[in-house]
Amino acid sequence: MINTEEYDTCSSNIIHENVLKEVKKNITNDDTLLDMSVVFKALSDATRLKIINALMISEMCVCDITDLLNMTQPAVSHHLKSLRQIGLIKFRREGKNLYYYLDNNIQEVFKKCLTYVTE
Template identity: 60%
Template sequence: MAIDKKENALCNITIIHEDILEKVKKEMTDDDILFNMAAVFKVLSDPTRLKIINALMLSEMCVCDISALLGMSQPAISHHLKSLRQTRLIKYRRDGKIAYYSLDDEHIKIMFDQCVTHVKE
């Protein structure tokens, strides 16, 4: 006989486990951090931005390079780069008139790799 998993997931009794609530309340992540995390996830919810992150994991690149790689206009790429910069996912350095973009730190690659692993499972 098949068991309806949705029905079994429901709690039929109203009992508050005060000890669990207190422990969890003390260990919950601060609201400001959660707000900033949500902003990062929102920026990463765009496939084009994920492609840019993926490309920058492999090499530092300028806007022209990214534009050619993704087959998009430079203004469109610049728009995406701005969002990625504002959430500190990428950074840039100037070399004369050219700005070269790279990941802000190693955590970005770890997040990307972890998500790829999760999706493949």
Template identity: 60%
Template structure:
């Protein structure tokens, strides 16, 4: 049973606004791009991965540092790093035997910051 508040959100008209419909159809994002976006959000749908992104937003870090920061095992962190690398959210560089991880580009930080700002405004 719906409450009155929900009823106010329903449209009671049956008119199709053809001009709006056509304009929106022509400007909609391509399906393949939406699929890629959905995959990106799936990857970020994990608190550990968000913690890694948050840490890398603040500094480039090696696996050992991330392991210590999050108090997790190296294999667990490596798994999360691999998933983040596969979706091009992070990149790494080698310095001898050490691999340093960083965000792939500035868009990742903006995505994190926008999401955080949205959460914080409530």
């Protein structure tokens, strides 16, 4: 078995000031990282990923998504609300129906993640 402690720590206590200075100058601010964590949290649910995947193929109403996922409408609506609140999906109204569709940017995130996990 590999002793991970030898890989997780430095064997010296040298601080690389030039590296720290560059990182501190360019690191993403805490508010933006917090916003990103909200998006990643929403994407950490397999059902929400399946909704996103389906909406990449076609816009869909809640009834269609409910049938696709074999879930109750309140359960699907809960997931849609979470995705909508952070701007990953949008909707348009046609009569009594709401049709959901993806924000274009999330499609790229999904595709890159899919490529990452399938390579």
